[in-house]
Amino acid sequence: MKKDQIIRWCIYTCCCLLAACAKDGLIDRTAPAGKTRLMFIHAVPEAIQFNFFSGNTKLTAAIPNASTEQQQGMGYNTANQPSYFGYLGIAGGAMPISAILPQDYGVGEKDTLYAGASVLDTSFIPEENNSYTIAAFGTAKSVTSLILKDSLIAADSCGGIRFINLMPGTVVVDLQMTYTPPNGDAPVTSLFAEKIAYGGATGFKALKPGNYVFQRKRTGTQTNVGSALSITRLKAGQNFTLCARGTLAAMLQVPHE
Incomplete structure (x- = not known):
């Protein structure tokens, strides 16, 4: 060369x-x-x-x-x-x-x-x-x-939501969920998760399409922890992680795309 x-x-x-x-x-x-x-x-x-x-x-x-x-x-x-x-x-x-x-x-x-x-x-x-x-x-x-x-929900009829608790301290929380169906039926409130400690997480759970409001509660009470998070028009195949951070900060909504 x-x-x-x-x-x-x-x-x-x-x-x-x-x-x-x-x-x-x-x-x-x-x-x-x-x-x-x-x-x-x-x-x-x-x-x-x-x-x-x-x-x-x-x-x-x-x-x-x-x-x-x-x-x-x-x-x-x-x-x-x-x-x-x-x-x-x-x-x-x-x-x-x-x-x-x-x-x-x-x-x-x-x-x-x-x-x-x-x-x-x-x-x-x-x-x-x-x-x-x-x-x-x-x-x-x-x-x-x-x-x-990440075991994502891939169903044709559902979306997927996961919750993780990364709030510093010893706060153990429940996650309350209010679901409003797209057909105009009355909202339904239930517990999405219970007794999630610091560093804990749920798996992805299949949810029907529609509007959702998620609110952290001190476990076993109706005392709110921080602000609520709304997901408008959850679609089939969509997956999100709801991440609780800080002390009273809003939850972080993380899309899995």
Whole structure:
């Protein structure tokens, strides 16, 4: 191979490697192979930002900061910082999972929450051709994870709803449900779930199409916990996770698409 051809090949290789790297020096996964899917939820009720990684591969990527153009992290009720990321296809096999603060986080290294710090480190082995939700919750300096297999409702006549309780503290809750049929019949109120403790979750439950209002209650009482969440015109085949976060914050409605 001629010298000038070797030089051109080296330049081409370097450009490809640079194009594969994010501005924080970590590789973005934009179109991974595989039928196994992951989605992500930020449920830490403090003003920390992070993105999920597997090793050096970024699994989530938020909107760049307007001034620095660097990738911001996922956020908790923060503008331009999404609280969840929809499904991402991955290759199968064991994988480490971490949550890393973005490079423009802006806190000095004297604090444990400095730019580039990992606030969560765990791992799991996803089963091939299955879907999972990974939720980070806890406090800013004590982040933990909940990994759930998503057994979605695929019926032609029903939608699917799941509830997870990630509210800090020891509040055990019931989830009350009021269903209004699309045919104009009177609303019907019942319990969707009972005695869901912190870090607990239901499976997906099949529900008829129509309008729903969900309200958290202290277990065994009619005392409301936070505000209600309404789902208008639930359709057959639609699936949502209702995620209770914070102390009295509104529930997060996460679509599974």
